[in-house]
Amino acid sequence: MWDLEVAPKKLKEQFPDAILDVSSFQGEMTIVVKKEDILPICRFFYDDPDLAFDYLTDICGVDYPGREKRFEVVYHLYSMKRNKRLRIKASVGEAEAISTVESVWKAANWLEREVYDMLGVSFDGHSDLRRILTWEGYDGHPLRKDFPLRGEDFGHYEIPTELPDVVPTLPDEVEGERYMTLNMGPQHPATHGVLRLVLRLDGEVIADAVPYMGHLHRGVEKLAENMTYHQALVLTDRLDYTAGISNNLAYILAVEKLVGIEVPKRAQYIRVMLAEMQRLAAHLLWLATHALDMGAMTVLFYTFRERETVLDILEHVTGARLTPSFLRVGGLAADLPDGIEEKIKAFLDDFPRRIHEYETLLTKNIIWLKRTKDVGIISAEEVINWGLTGPVLRGSGVKWDVRKAFPYSSYDEFDFEIPIGEKGDVYDRYMVRLEEMRQSARIIRQALDRLPDGEVNCYDPKVAPPEKELVGKEINALIRHFKLMSEGISPPPGEVYASTENPKGELGWYLMSDGSNHPYRYHIRTPSFVNLAALPEMIKGHLVADVVAVIGSIDIVLGEIDR
Amino acid sequence: MELVYFLIEAAVKVVAVFSVLMLVVAYLTLAERKILGHIQVRYGPNRVGPFGLFQPIADGIKVFFKEEVIPAKADKPLFVIAPMISIVAALSLFAVIPFGDKIEIFGRTVTLTIADLDIGLLYIFGIASLGEYGIVLGGWSGYNKYGLIGALRAAAQMISYEVALGLSVMGVLMISGTLNLVEIVHKQAGGHWNVLYQPFAFIFYLVCALAEINRTPFDMPEADAELACGFNIEYSSMKFALFFMGEYAHLIAVCAIATTLFLGGWHGPFLPPSLSWIWFVVKTGILVYFCIWERGTFPRLRYDQIMKLGWKVLLPLALANIFFTGLIMVLV
Numbered sequence: 001m002w003d004l005e006v007a008p009k010k011l012k013e014q015f016p017d018a019i020l021d022v023s024s025f026q027g028e029m030t031i032v033v034k035k036e037d038i039l040p041i042c043r044f045f046y047d048d049p050d051l052a053f054d055y056l057t058d059i060c061g062v063d064y065p066g067r068e069k070r071f072e073v074v075y076h077l078y079s080m081k082r083n084k085r086l087r088i089k090a091s092v093g094e095a096e097a098i099s100t101v102e103s104v105w106k107a108a109n110w111l112e113r114e115v116y117d118m119l120g121v122s123f124d125g126h127s128d129l130r131r132i133l134t135w136e137g138y139d140g141h142p143l144r145k146d147f148p149l150r151g152e153d154f155g156h157y158e159i160p161t162e163l164p165d166v167v168p169t170l171p172d173e174v175e176g177e178r179y180m181t182l183n184m185g186p187q188h189p190a191t192h193g194v195l196r197l198v199l200r201l202d203g204e205v206i207a208d209a210v211p212y213m214g215h216l217h218r219g220v221e222k223l224a225e226n227m228t229y230h231q232a233l234v235l236t237d238r239l240d241y242t243a244g245i246s247n248n249l250a251y252i253l254a255v256e257k258l259v260g261i262e263v264p265k266r267a268q269y270i271r272v273m274l275a276e277m278q279r280l281a282a283h284l285l286w287l288a289t290h291a292l293d294m295g296a297m298t299v300l301f302y303t304f305r306e307r308e309t310v311l312d313i314l315e316h317v318t319g320a321r322l323t324p325s326f327l328r329v330g331g332l333a334a335d336l337p338d339g340i341e342e343k344i345k346a347f348l349d350d351f352p353r354r355i356h357e358y359e360t361l362l363t364k365n366i367i368w369l370k371r372t373k374d375v376g377i378i379s380a381e382e383v384i385n386w387g388l389t390g391p392v393l394r395g396s397g398v399k400w401d402v403r404k405a406f407p408y409s410s411y412d413e414f415d416f417e418i419p420i421g422e423k424g425d426v427y428d429r430y431m432v433r434l435e436e437m438r439q440s441a442r443i444i445r446q447a448l449d450r451l452p453d454g455e456v457n458c459y460d461p462k463v464a465p466p467e468k469e470l471v472g473k474e475i476n477a478l479i480r481h482f483k484l485m486s487e488g489i490s491p492p493p494g495e496v497y498a499s500t501e502n503p504k505g506e507l508g509w510y511l512m513s514d515g516s517n518h519p520y521r522y523h524i525r526t527p528s529f530v531n532l533a534a535l536p537e538m539i540k541g542h543l544v545a546d547v548v549a550v551i552g553s554i555d556i557v558l559g560e561i562d563r
Numbered sequence: 564m565e566l567v568y569f570l571i572e573a574a575v576k577v578v579a580v581f582s583v584l585m586l587v588v589a590y591l592t593l594a595e596r597k598i599l600g601h602i603q604v605r606y607g608p609n610r611v612g613p614f615g616l617f618q619p620i621a622d623g624i625k626v627f628f629k630e631e632v633i634p635a636k637a638d639k640p641l642f643v644i645a646p647m648i649s650i651v652a653a654l655s656l657f658a659v660i661p662f663g664d665k666i667e668i669f670g671r672t673v674t675l676t677i678a679d680l681d682i683g684l685l686y687i688f689g690i691a692s693l694g695e696y697g698i699v700l701g702g703w704s705g706y707n708k709y710g711l712i713g714a715l716r717a718a719a720q721m722i723s724y725e726v727a728l729g730l731s732v733m734g735v736l737m738i739s740g741t742l743n744l745v746e747i748v749h750k751q752a753g754g755h756w757n758v759l760y761q762p763f764a765f766i767f768y769l770v771c772a773l774a775e776i777n778r779t780p781f782d783m784p785e786a787d788a789e790l791a792c793g794f795n796i797e798y799s800s801m802k803f804a805l806f807f808m809g810e811y812a813h814l815i816a817v818c819a820i821a822t823t824l825f826l827g828g829w830h831g832p833f834l835p836p837s838l839s840w841i842w843f844v845v846k847t848g849i850l851v852y853f854c855i856w857e858r859g860t861f862p863r864l865r866y867d868q869i870m871k872l873g874w875k876v877l878l879p880l881a882l883a884n885i886f887f888t889g890l891i892m893v894l895v
Contacts, residue, residue, distance in 0.1 A: 144894060183708075190791075220707065294863055295862045296863075297603070298860065301604055301605055360862070365861070367863070368862050370864065370865070371862060371865060544866075547789065548789045
């Protein structure tokens, strides 16, 4: 069994005085290093054949206003070979800059831009250090702790007389050649939300593409840092609004990891079942819009018919179709209602026939093949270097899934396959998602058949209120109830990263607790954000019509890109 | 006196064809929505009147009262004239289409065609390509890049498919030996429909015709997903409606031409010559249904693929069809 302890040891040999601290919390190792050495250290971790941290999962920043070096940049690395995660931290002062790791992982490009935008940490040598979620010329950095939360705290606001160039576009003339700049979005039927793409066109061929986002930025991370842990749950539904329960699950898993509790088997199975139902709903919506973008509109109505059934079931269980917020720290809001098994079984019996129906319209349709085959190809190495996850990763032939790599919520007890593609084109991603729907249906059936009896909540005093009867009788139960209801839960100080396999890819939460009842840092690693970064690479040299196909095949949701 | 009768007859026919056609175009939108609704397991319009029968009228009123926006930087004369070109060209096509056999009214023999031109087919090809000018100018004059791309696509598509379309009906001409549409129909009497002798030409014609009228899977100039409605992006109110009506009139026209050239026109069993136009309507209706049906089934092709299909597949095949038709005619 390979041990992660090797990593700091090897690092110490290579860089004797770079390591400032090595710690472990809930099985996650954190190495604090000097910021001057961050690039060579990352390069070392990436290159070393024994460690092979080929995957940059996330970069985020944390603000400590009291410290001498105010900011901490947190890198989450992952080694596919060793199936281990590693967290590296480096402190940066307010006037200082840290070296970019873009040369190691391309994924760093957008992630570092986000840190720069949100905290004002500057990155040395970054190829394109611009704001990403707020607009160019925005005043301040929202995730700094001294940035006001409410509008009334901002003080008087003067509209600047001279607006900065908030809508920069690409120049039409490059090295003597003339191009046409086409502004696609933010209001466009096929960008799946308020994504703005500035395309530089040579005829209809795309010479360059620059995405702009943030039109839907709501400051979720800032809001959550001022909420209790349970209050922050409702923000998660609204990230990837096509898969509310999946988001709930990722966040709740992070909180449970932070508190250190295990939920009962029955709750785990129901969570799996609901998350897979939600995956079906999300994939059905994806198929509908993807096909519609290509002009096949009938598929939309067929998939919405099944999505309706899925949402009906979810509504029956959770009481909501779009934003369930049904999971709780330590379990679920409620057990399954009566009569839901028959409903789900009826749906599962019907579903394979329905998928076949979609396939008859698309899979071997010559026009569909012409539109999707060999379009938007991204190779396995590229896909890993860009940090892409989910069906995009698997479409390129990398057999990796969080459900298999880090089985959460008892996923290891279910029998399912990970479908992969070969080339990594739009068609492969389409086939992967179709097969995933079949596998999801399999998982739901297994969960339903083997659903254990028992409670759906763990009654750990740290997170769960006492029984209602006791509250009326015993003073200590009353106090506990009151404390939990009014203050919420207070996890021990520490930091965790937990992730799930969302319909769109790996959705991860980096939660940091300072022991109080609200998270000190609540960072979301959203799959759409990371996946979208590779879009310009994928569409260069293709035609305008392919942009729509590729965006559809990446399957983005602006709610979670912009947060 | 004869001249007066002729003028009255022509005027009556023009008015009749025009009004019936406008009505059919209006209800074709309803039919399309109803048929697509049926294909897509939904109802389609059913709120306005019984079975949604007044929906086209409601749509018409709505569109008529919409605010009309002309972009500030638009080329105004062209912007205004483009939708007119589009619909006038589509409607003019019906001037030479024979709807039925000769009928007797008030002791006068009346042909059910507005103008019995000897060069009917040439006229059709001339006018049909004019309709594309509406799209090209409409897309270009609106000062919108999406519109411009749509217009460029329309122009390229028109050139590519016009050629293949013309060559695909060449076989029919060789068999019939005339450009007069009425004559062509007469030659198909007794079940000798051209589609039986020219099956491939019929298929080529249908594909090219779909491309010619910019319908799925060839709806490149419009392409709502990528170009956000392309050439008509800046149009509103009645100008938009004119494009829309032009498109549907054109759709009926190409189906009517296909009926005339390949499906024996008004010929059919059971009906007396005075009611022969019913066969024409039925055949055209079936073709129109096909056009709606395939819209509910196919995704959209990509622009370069359409060009390839036109130049590299349909054009050589249409040429081969002419060659073999000629060969067989010489040998037999």
